[in-house]
Each structure stands twice: as structure tokens, then as C-alpha cells.
Amino acid sequence: MSSATAIAHPNIALVKYWGKRDAALNLPAVGSISITLDTLATTTSVQFDSDLDRDTLSLDGQSSETSLGRVSACLDLLRARAGVDTRAAVSTSNNFPTGAGLASSASGFAALVTAADAALSLDLPPQTRSILARQGSGSAARSIFGGYVEMHLGKASDGSDCFAEPLLDAPDWPMTVTVAVVSKTSKKVGSTEGMELTRHTSPYYDAWVAGQSADLDEARSAIEARDFDKLAEISEHSCLKMHALAAAARPGLVYLQGPTLEAMHRVRALRASGCGVFFTIDAGPQLKAISLPEHRGQVTSALADIDGVVEILQSGLGEGARVV
Numbered sequence: 050m051s052s053a054t055a056i057a058h059p060n061i062a063l064v065k066y067w068g069k070r071d072a073a074l075n076l077p078a079v080g081s082i083s084i085t086l087d088t089l090a091t092t093t094s095v096q097f098d099s100d101l102d103r104d105t106l107s108l109d110g111q112s113s114e115t116s117l118g119r120v121s122a123c124l125d126l127l128r129a130r131a132g133v134d135t136r137a138a139v140s141t142s143n144n145f146p147t148g149a150g151l152a153s154s155a156s157g158f159a160a161l162v163t164a165a166d167a168a169l170s171l172d173l174p175p176q177t178r179s180i181l182a183r184q185g186s187g188s189a190a191r192s193i194f195g196g197y198v199e200m201h202l203g204k205a206s207d208g209s210d211c212f213a214e215p216l217l218d219a220p221d222w223p224m225t226v227t228v229a230v231v232s233k234t235s236k237k238v239g240s241t242e243g244m245e246l247t248r249h250t251s252p253y254y255d256a257w258v259a260g261q262s263a264d265l266d267e268a269r270s271a272i273e274a275r276d277f278d279k280l281a282e283i284s285e286h287s288c289l290k291m292h293a294l295a296a297a298a299r300p301g302l303v304y305l306q307g308p309t310l311e312a313m314h315r316v317r318a319l320r321a322s323g324c325g326v327f328f329t330i331d332a333g334p335q336l337k338a339i340s341l342p343e344h345r346g347q348v349t350s351a352l353a354d355i356d357g358v359v360e361i362l363q364s365g366l367g368e369g370a371r372v373v
């Protein structure tokens with residue numbers, strides 16, 4: 050028996066990933082840029098045990114058959130590298146709501162790959178773990194690293210150059226992320242399914258793919274220059290563009306809810322009054338307000354009293370996936 054435990058944090062994309070160029074290898078159609086959080090975390094233990102005849106998965110203390118297929122497929126990639134066939138018991142817990150647009154698949158697969166790598170004594174470099182995590186979930190490739198992270202589009206058809214890399218460490222430009230939680234129920238159309246529907250039916254898809262490289266350049270240079278206003282502008286643009294793209298699919302995907310829209314307006318009003326804050330929203334109704342740490346108090350009070358905001362979560366920027 051061999052086991053290891055790893056911790057990984059969700060990441061929030063500022064320049065969004067939406068769409069795949071190869072669904073089987075889970076290769077994205079666009080690169081992306083994200084920030085890795087610190088207080089929100091997934092802790093995953095993997096125990097390879099020759100007495101097991103199948104993999105098992107416990108998620109927040111409950112046996113989970115729904116996610117087991119994806120978890121097993123990811124473990125198969127690591128087993129193949131180690132040249133073993135041993136099944137594993139995986140136990141994972143999140144300290145935040147699962148499946149509601151808070152990137153639990155990102156921290157989940159980053160923690161899974163990191164724990165399995167250690168349990169099998171593979172000692173794979175972070176770049177390789179990023180490639181393996183990507184095959185579990187595209188955004189997970191970014192949670193291998195901390196701080197500001199870029200996911201490369203890559204060119205190779207086998208995905209060997211499709212991994213994430215750090216752009217800037219968390220302490221080099223501290224930020225606070227305030228999450229206005231609007232709903233804790235899992236989303237109806239998950240990212241994987243939503244992206245494929247968008248790719249096949251949204252009339253804006255080609256324009257989305259074509260515009261991504263300019264957005265990435267703009268965000269990368271804003272991060273390099275620590276230019277908050279520039280990062281705010283490009284991040285909100287990428288977020289709104291992704292939601293417009295998905296809303297134009299057939300049937301249209303509408304992830305925003307009433308309180309999300311109210312929160313968007315409040316964030317913009319705060320920014321107009323001189324507060325360093327902008328919003329981003331993923332495939333769910335939660336709004337994430339990214340602010341300079343000195344403005345966190347103002348942001349919290351503006352979001353907390355919105356009707357329909359059920360909880361406020363707060364986080365700084367943190368480290369990549371690691372064994373604990």
C-alpha cells in the first residue's frame with residue numbers, strides 16, 4: 050500500500066478558457082490566464098491498495114459514483130507512467146460548495162494528480178503534472194501553480210505543449226478575491242457540456258477564438274506592469290464576452306442570476322468611485338470581485354447586503370498544488 054495527501058486551491062480565470070479543440074484529449078481552443086486562491090482548498094488523499102478490485106471515491110465524506118469515471122481515467126494516466134495497475138481509494142474534501150462555479154474541478158484534479166504522483170513515487174515535474182491535470186479538467190492545469198498563471202494553448206496534436214506556467218508569484222502583487230455566493234446548488238449545465246454546445250451552435254465562437262490571443266497579451270502585460278486598471282478592463286471584457294458567447298448557443302446558456310447582475314453593477318459603481326475592484330463570473334451565478342487588499346472592506350459591504358447573496362467568501366492569492 051502506498052498513499053499521499055495533497056492540497057490544491059481553486060483558481061479564477063481572468064482571461065477565460067471556454068471551448069475545446071480536442072474533446073478526447075481535453076485540449077483547449079484558447080489559452081487562459083488565472084489567479085490561484087489561498088483560503089479555499091481541496092484536500093485529497095490517494096491510497097493505492099492491491100486488495101482493491103476497483104477505484105473508489107469519497108467526496109466530502111460521501112461515496113461518489115458520478116465523478117468516479119473521470120477520476121479513474123486520470124489515475125490511469127499516472128498508473129501507466131508508473132507501470133502499475135493497482136486500484137486506489139481516493140478521499141477528497143472541499144472547504145467550499147462543490148459544483149457551483151467555484152472551480153472545484155480545478156483544485157480537485159490538481160490535488161488528485163499531485164497526491165497520486167507522490168503515492169506512486171513518480172516525482173513528476175510540475176509541467177507534467179499540469180498536462181495530466183488538464184486531461185482531468187482544463188482549468189486544473191492552472192491550479193498546479195500559485196499566483197498569476199498562464200495556460201498555453203499549445204500546438205501539438207498530442208497536447209504535449211499544452212500546460213500552464215506561472216507568470217508572477219502571489220506575494221509579488223497581492224489581491225483579495227471576494228466571492229458573492231448566490232446559489233450553492235450544482236449548475237445544470239457543466240462547463241464540459243456547455244463548451245461543446247457553444248462550439249457547435251454559438252455564432253460568435255470563431256470570433257471568440259480569434260480574439261483570445263490579443264486579450265492574453267493585454268492581460269499578461271497588465272500583470273507584468275502591475276497595472277490594476279488595465280487588468281480590470283481586460284478581465285471584465287473577457288468575462289462578459291464568454292457569457293455573451295455562451296448565451297448565444299442553442300439553447301442559450303445563462304449562468305447569471307438576478308443577484309449576480311446586481312453585484313456586477315455594484316462593483317462597477319465602486320470602481321467608478323475610485324475603489325480598485327473588478328468582477329469576473331464563471332459557469333455559475335457566483336460573482337468574484339477581485340480587489341486591491343486595502344479595498345476588501347468596501348467590497349464586502351457592497352456585496353453582502355444584496356438580496357439573494359447567501360454567503361461571502363474571501364481569499365487572497367496562494368500557492369500551487371503540494372503534498373502535505
Ligand code: DP6
Pocket residue numbers: 061062064065066067075081152154155185186187188189240241242244330331332
Ligand atoms: C468558465 O476547466 O471546468 O471556469 O476542461 O471541461 O473540465 P473542463 O472545463 P473547466 O472549465 C472552466 C471554465 C471557466 C473558465 C476558466 O476557468 O477558464
